[in-house]
Amino acid sequence: MKKLFSKFFVIFRFRDYSLRIKFLVSIMLVSILSVAIIGYFSYSRIQQFQSSLAGEFQTTVQQQSRQQLNDTARTEANRADQLLLALSTHVEALASYRSSLYSRSSMLQTDSYWDGTQIIQLAGGQYGNSKSDIASIFIPNTMSPNESMIADLNTSAYLDFAVPGVMKSNQTIIAMYFISKEGATTYYPNISLAENVPADFDARTQSFYTITTPENNPERKTVWTQPFGARSDGIIGF
DSSP states (O other): OHHHHHHHHHHHHGGGSOHHHHHHHHHHHHHHHHHHHHHHHHHHHHHHHHHHHHHHHHHHHHHHHHHHHHHHHHHHHHHHHHHHHHHHHHHHHHHHHHHHHHHTHHHHTSSSSOOGGGOEEOTTSOEEOOTTSSSEEEBOTTSOOOHHHHHHHHHHGGGGGTHHHHHHHOTTOOOEEEEOTTSOEEEESOOOGGGTSOTTOOGGGSHHHHTTSTTTOTTOOOEEOOOBTTTTBOOEEO
């Protein structure tokens, strides 16, 4: 009650104050009100400016990030193109080399370099070769090695002089292999392939072989399989 009475008393007595005091009080009130109004608008403007600045900064950062991502994607795409082009060139060169071996098969199919008759029949009936050889040999148990197949393996053995060098020069290549029309596989590096695939595995039924058959690739172009496996590996064929 005392506080309320005091306030009432001050207001009530204001009319009895001198003109000078009333003038000073009025100026003070107007000044306080002006400062409050200016402070409010200044604070609002600062908030708006900060919001606008933050928005512009975020937009700039997003644009720069988008540009960086686009530049990175473009750079990586160009790098991938160059890598795939180099791999294609290697495979085409090896295909040409293997074709030249065919033209000399009458001389190369002998056991002068590698003897295909030394392949070993494993417990599952499939055939493999020594771990000391440069490449793995695999013949499924659904096939019986004959003279023609052995002669072809002896010819393919001369890939030893080309494939390892290509793989060494390009570390992205995990493996390279040649599958004959008879169904025998020559695989680089030597991972004892016959011991690591099903005994009846016929590579000729797989996409990496069928995409290169004459009926599916009559122009004999370099083709790629779809990425597959846990590491999304891809296989190139010719």
